[in-house]
Amino acid sequence: METFHIIILLLDATFRVATPLVLAALAGMFSERAGVVDIGLEGKMLGAAFAAAAVAAVSGSAWVGLGAGILASIALSLLHAYACVTHKGNQVVSGMAINIVVAGLTPTLGYAWFSMGGQTPHLGGDARFKSITLPFAEAVHDIPVIGYIYAELISNHNIIVYLAAAAVPICAWILYKTRFGLRVRAVGENPHAVDTAGISVDWMRYKALMVTGFLCGIAGSYLSTAHGAGFIRDMTAGKGYLALAALIFGKWRPVPTLFACLLFAFTDAVQARLQGVELPIVGVIPVQFIQALPYILTVLLLAGFVGKANPPKSIGEPYIKER
């Protein structure tokens, strides 16, 4: 029973860590499937985390905060689109620039508005998303295994965790079963064909990037108003890049990306537990190795040693009509 208990705790932590990764990776999926490289996921999340925490602190409502987070993230996404789609700028440079600007701007504004060393006030009460106890969780808690899993693992998360879980099938459906999704994929594979069909490539990419901004905004808001209780500088701490790695590891497809996020989140949960624990055969595994594992796996995948990555064909290339 002890091992079972630990596994449940690990999985519970995995869900909490995976939520922003899943949302950000899905966000990246729309942008990259539309042919726009987005290494700015990190910056968009950080910007959303700040906006959500700041507005939630002032308004006292987590939902208003979430709205602000989404708006901030969409604004950054539109800036990315303006640079890369309208002006055909370098997509990597634009993403980088957004990450750096936001990394500087959030503590600057936080310092000026709240004078708490770049943080936002501690959020409590309605300004923060609270855990939801699902129906009957109390009642079934004592049923062995199934009831226990339901009450401890499935129940007692905040709304955004469930939202992230729902986002995977929804995004998969949008991407594969709707006209919009088909066009997003087409514009990332062969924009010339899309243009010939009389659809504006630029406008499609703008729309895809707005979806990216929307999802990234939820991911960032989760960090500051649901998982945490306020904005701390650099609170994304590389999660945007990790989400990008998960997206690539999931070969730009929704369900494999979900599993990549869960895998990366699980290594994170395990890492916290394994600190200094002696394992059979291998001995103590350095924490840093486990932290680096997602990145090592992604490189191995990209190198073709673990399956094969097939990026969207025209990813990273600005669309120029005359060519």
Next chain:
Amino acid sequence: MTEGSVKFAAPLKIPGWVNYALIPFINLLAALLISGIVILIIGDSPIVALKVLIYGAFGYPEAVGYTLYYTTNFIFTGLAVAIAFHCGLFNIGAEGQAALGGIGVSLVCLYFDNLPLWLVIPFAMTAAAIFGAAWAYIPAYLQAKRGSHIVITTIMFNFIAASILTYLLVEVLIDPNGQSPESRHFIESTWLPYFHDFIAMPSTPLNISFVYALVLSAGFYFLVWHTRWGYEIRVVGQNETAARYAGISPSKNIILAMVISGALAGFVGINELQGVQHRLILDFTGGYGFVGIAVALMGRNHPIGIFLAALLFGALYQGGSELAFEMKSINKEMVIVIQGLIILFSGALEHMFRPKIEAAYRRFATTQTAEAG
């Protein structure tokens, strides 16, 4: 066909000064303008801030020393990113390569410290170059031979490098008498000489690696424009297919350019660790690798441009700390905002002003010739 009979000539050529001076200047101006608006929003005066910034960077001898010390790091990373750009590659991993270079420098300074300084210096430089180059070699090989996208792999390698550095400092190289993750101090005989050891100036971190950076800039110019290697790298960067037809191997040159790039980035460790910190510490790379991208973009991948851009960012770093000190509502992060905006305008949005400026120049030039004729 004589000159006068050309009626519909090729579009007027845009002279170098527009391309290399006017456009970067206007991009910089736009970035500073937006930064000024941010300063206004947080309730301070942009004009005063600019004055403090310039005074803080160049106003007194000590400030100049600090500015040039930061400039040194930016020259190294700027050249590193630029050589990769010449080969059409985006090396976003200068940060990780610098971290590895620093580890190489530290190993030499920690374990070969019985050697005289004139031997330690070339040893440490070689170690920095080899470690940085090795860290760039893997992504380069994967790009050249297996087609893994170098932007993504170098990002991943930055994180892996950070993990290695943390591991080494926490588990292996940590000073047994200390608590924090730092190595022991290098002994004084391995330290790089400071400028203030030679010339009359206040004590600053500026050390001889600045001179080394200038020498490397000259070497960079020679390599890229006056050797066969540089030529081949540029051909691959311009057009891989053409290179292949000309018998130039793209994969060989991709690896060559990245290895040089990694070695250049590795030299940050010389300035930071052997020159100033005198021990291996966490995060000594401090974002220099990322700003190197901005330096290369602004400097148009040319050593002179890179020097000027590095000086700009060095001044921004030094003046920025002064800014945080002097003005009540501005803290050090404001400098990061300005940096980011410069990257945005001179990198991602470089095509925003260019067509307008070029068209304006053409109009101006045609009216000039018309009046002259």
